[in-house]
Amino acid sequence: MTPTAVDALIDLMARLPGLGPRSARRAVLHLVRKRGPLLAPLAEAMTEVAATVRDCVTCGNIATDPHCPICADPRRANGILCVVEDVADLWAMERGAAFKGRYHVLGGTLSALDAVGPEDLGLPRLAARIDDEGITEVILALNATVDGQTTAHYIADLLANLVSVTSLAQGVPIGGELDYLDDGTISAALKARRAL
Structure with missing residues (x-):
């Protein structure tokens, strides 16, 4: 039903976190329909990232230079x-x-x-x-x-x-409601309590 290249792209997209086969099909179909403004620039950006991005030699962040901007600062x-x-x-x-x-x-x-x-x-x-x-x-x-x-x-x-x-401290997040928290979070919040 679909060209082989499109099937291959769907298979690759489906491997991404948060995308299954159905979401990948929708994303690829959208990219193909928006070939000029979206697909071509995306392909160029991916090619550039593949060629230039590496791990920072100091911290492990991603960077285009040997040291990421954080380590270089x-x-x-x-x-x-x-x-x-x-x-x-x-x-x-x-x-x-x-x-x-x-x-x-x-x-x-x-x-x-x-x-x-x-x-x-x-x-x-x-x-x-x-x-x-x-x-x-x-x-x-x-x-x-x-x-x-x-x-x-x-x-x-x-x-x-x-x-x-x-x-890092662990416990109840700002805006969190106790009724929605799991037992481990409530327990950690109790253990990490502090005076007001």
């Missing part, structure tokens, strides 16, 4: 390093515009089931950055999953004698 060298699971988490932290230090992107979490160990996450490189960059505090901004918390505990033990290790 001397104002961000304030001795505070925020450890995140992946680039999407780094971008989320940056959207909040509250953190003014540097990052370390792990690229995943420790997982015995998936055979992901400390070397796979570049943890030796993280420990080396502590001395090289004069880091005084490491903030662990890892997801509140079993693997995320396992990784956080491992990193805290690894860096315990080198630097101050902190983590």
